[in-house]
Amino acid sequence: MAAYTQSSTMASKPYNVAIIGYGMSAKVFHIPLIQVTPAFNLYAIVQRNPTAENDASKDHPGIKLYRSSEDMVQDPDVDVVVINTIPTSHFELCRLALEYHKYVIVEKPFTVTSEEADDLINIAVNRDLFLTVYQNRRWDTDFLTLSKLLKEGTLGRVVEFETHFDRHRPEAPSGGWKTKPLPGGGGIYDLGTHLIDQVYVLFGLPDRITGFVGSQREHNPEGVDDSCTVLLHYDSGLLATVKAGVVSPEVNQLRYWFHLDCQENQLKAGKKPGDAGFGIEPKDRAGTLTVIRDGQPASEPCPNIEPATYSVFYSQFAKAIDGQGTVPVPVEAKGAMDVIRLIELARLSSTEGRTLKVKDHYAGID
Known part of the structure; x- marks a missing residue:
């Protein structure tokens, strides 16, 4: 252009x-x-x-x-x-x-x-x-590390992929637009957008989609859809699970069993890209890579790659x-549009209680 x-x-x-x-x-x-x-x-x-x-x-x-x-x-x-x-x-x-x-x-x-x-x-x-x-989550260090492992073929043929953005916030927040059931709001448009986008970048558009959109909070007076679980089915046999929840009492909230990227907290603390240590994960937050060697699973630490940063x-x-x-x-704006299409289908799937074929609803999608 x-x-x-x-x-x-x-x-x-x-x-x-x-x-x-x-x-x-x-x-x-x-x-x-x-x-x-x-x-x-x-x-x-x-x-x-x-x-x-x-x-x-x-x-x-x-x-x-x-x-x-x-x-x-x-x-x-x-x-x-x-x-x-x-x-x-x-x-x-x-x-x-x-x-x-x-x-x-x-x-x-x-x-x-x-x-x-x-x-x-x-x-x-x-x-x-x-x-x-x-x-911006396309430049999370854990996502870049995962992308590198996939590109190198280290993980072999991927048949199941699971990605989370879970938090433990069982009490509904007060005030602000995010507490209102507005169009474009709720967990799937917020954190779910990041996760679906990352699956889209790694594996492309799915062939079918199953969505569960709703609330995990016991007390939710405004009726906001605060959580989602989305299954993205591929004809290759891959099943990708995207999950964003607000009732997850884990001490360390993990994603693909890596820790959440540190850049957001560093930016909130006033650090910027270029500052010493920006984006660099401590060694104790390395992931664990398990591969098959001589027919048996073998695990080893898998530190994140050098960060590209947001x-x-x-x-x-x-x-x-x-x-x-x-x-x-x-x-690309087209890719971002495809993510919105997947969110629309996930919401429709959740409402109708069935798995939907992507191309049945977006005939021109590719």
Whole structure:
């Protein structure tokens, strides 16, 4: 895809980035990564209602502070828009930014529906603009380690794959949009999006899907679907299980029997990519690799590989813009749309109590 160029000198200077929303996602997952990416400049933030305790202009002196997205997109100096708002607003804000010829990064979940995602992809293609979705868990160190083992053939033929994002939070949180049964909300659109995306990256689209979507909490006054279990069936014989739960009283919550990536906690603590030790797992958190040797199972420690860190997402997006379409964006919007399609089918499967064939519902999917 050829990129729209707002000025002939754009590539010779950092791209100005505007962020819509100033919550945890912006502060932890985006601004620190923008700040360590030389190709990007934190230029503006849209914050509708700053407070004395939460004011983007005080935290980042020198930036432009906008009260509305409509005003921000009219600024000709904005090159890239990052959308960090609730899922129900993603479609309209993405469309607004694209219509004003901005490159767009949108937080997961991409959109509430696959129809919305398809519309946005068509707008971006027709305007020769770059659109990507922030699926940062593709750069979790454990996931990269697993990807390496699969690529090398160390694990042999995979017949069953199980991935978890479990937590022990039996009490329903109070306040905030995540506590409301909104479109695009609940466990499957939140943590489930990460897990389904990782299976999609490793193994592609499944042939059939079985979903169980609901609540594990005993007291759930708002009726939010806080948990999910999704079975992804492949004609090759592979069965992938995706599970996100909130009642899991484990001391160490594991995923593919690796520990959860450390980058999120380090970012929350103020560390950034490039800081000493960022993204590096301690040796005592190595996984265990079991292979068959001389016909018998043999186990050994399997430390994570050297981390690429979440900053790769932003550096890759900058390369895509510079490459004018010769370099791919870090997460293709079509792949993110396919994940939304799988979520739609998982929810339908759960409602109807049956396994669904993917191509029966999305004939053009490939």
